[in-house]
Amino acid sequence: MWICWNVFLTCSRIGGLTLSFAVEFENASKFQFNRFELGRKLGFLSLFRRSIAGNSASIDQFAVLDNAQLQIPSQSHFVILCTQRDAQVALTRILGGLTFLTSGALRVAGVTQIVSTKARMQRPLLSLRRHLNSLNTFIGLTRSQSQRNTQEVIELFKAQELENEKLVDIAPELIAKMNYFTTLFSPAEVLIFDDVYIHDFPEAHQKALVGKTAIYIACRAKFPTAVFDQGSILHEGKFLQTSSFPRLIENFENLTTLDQVVAASEQSLSFEENEDDVLIEEELSRPPVQRVLPRSVSVLSLAVLDADKKPANQIRTGDSCFFSVSYEIPNPPQVLPEVFVAVGIRTGTKPLIAAWSELIDRSFSDIPPKGQFTLSIPRMPLLPGIYGINCSVRTKEQVLDKICWDECFEVVEGDFYRTGPKEVVPVGVFCIDFDWKLDQTHEA
């Protein structure tokens, strides 16, 4: 009876959008039982108490969403950082259409698909091909789509000889990766990733995301931030949002450690409306926390651009690329001395490239209140790998602002020497220009 009652109280809509947003939460609420606190013996009493109290959160429930608002643009890479693991799981299920909201509305432009390495219907005696076919069927593909998708994944992993082997005889890691790419290749318009994976086939991954909206829901802030366009934090049922990725990571880490939000300025928290940002404003009543460094110039974001000056999360070795550093001056007008910009590329904590404007005697004076510094690298010398970036704006005397990103962008195989594909693979960190000659004048 309680389930019947709850069914009629649930009001969630999933339908097509005419706006440019791929996903829209409107006054969305979702309260979920803390499963480990709900014991079966008291199950009936808990349900009865909840039905008397109505849909408000009670001691047995936590708020996954509490009158939350969020709009995710179409064809964007959006990350949602959750401060609670349960909220991450629940939000993934909500966006995947596996559970309903308690109240409010969720609108999605198209079909959603959760991309995951796990496959619940996996059975050890199934053959690999049949496992992939059944996975495709369970995610809703037609027979022809399913067979095509299965064939594509098997060819990607070059696993033709394994397709009739039982899953119990195949390495679990391989099966997990194939599950991941099987769900990734589905024709859904909105893909939901329950974590950020470093994958083996970046080109196939990138190709699969063309024209689609990717939503990454994570609990940790360690991921290549250059992959993403925008982000938000889900904290205590509300979507918090910042206008730049460094702030997002910083705020998330503060929420998870100090339970406080770092203020963009010393004033009360209000996120500035920016034309490039998603149209959500959230004002928190918490007191701002003082920053350590007073910022006269604030680094907002870093974008990695390919040779065509288009945003890219991967650069090929040998290709030209650009790094675009957006900044603003929080308190104009302010007369600033000449400033220098520095971008350092590193792996882990080990610095590799120092692209400091001081080294080439380049400084910037009378900079406008908002703008972009662009670093151009004619030929990316780094070999394939994932790299982090340190970016700072400084004067001769002091550092005005410094931001560090771990695992920011990826370098993939390319053609540094413009000699075409080779069987030998260079090792090390860099490619350098060099030449070989035979000295015929030397006599033994």
Place this chain on the structure above:
Amino acid sequence: MKPSFKNIFTMLTLGFRQGWFLFLNEFQQRYRMTFLGYWWSVVKPIAACLPLLFVGKHFEFNPSDDQTPYELFAVTSLIFWNVFWTAATQTLYFGRRCRKVISEYRLSDTAIISAAAIQVSMEFAMSFPFVLVLAYLFDSPLHAQGFFSLGVLPILAIAGFGLALPLVPFSLIYHDIHYGFGFLGQALFWTAPVVYAMPTNGPLYYINFFNPISYLIIVPRTLLLLGNFTHPNFFLVSCAAVLIVFSAGFLFFHRSIRTALDYQL
């Protein structure tokens, strides 16, 4: 997805294919650690029949005016009863066994019904030859009109689905449904004239009279064994009642299964 014939057909075929994979995976798993293996699906219906045949023949449950041997009478009824009861139990079984799959994927609502229907079809296909064997052994002819009794099979299966579907969401939260469902089966079994002829008076007559399952068992049995179509009006009313109950049960299942999965421990 907009409601159109093409989309409905796509949904039904998708549900059937999903149900097929659910059935195949569970069927392999079910008999994995057994000696007889898949032969259990043949042994089980026979083993269930034998005690009932023995007791029924001893107490002469067969109708007095019917020349049909009791063994043939009872086995035929049991096979049709099994269609109904297997549909009900397998719906609950797949709902419970595949709850993780249902919670992780947006399965079509017809996937569980399809899996149960495939199981029912398989068991019927394996057990119906016994009717032919018994008819041959007892030299009792089967009538051509019995072919139409196959048309009752979907109605029997739908009756089973209609009984079990509303219970699937509850069964995910309360295991009492699984523990108590067997008792319901026992009660329904003896309130329908499965292994006995419908009496002409007494309380059992009224119980049989108002039980819609009675006509869904009697009609195919008499079509096959006697070539008669008895109780046509009551049969049609039973069919209508089954369809109404199934529709309501399916709608409830569709609205509540996701909510019930939220409360999985």
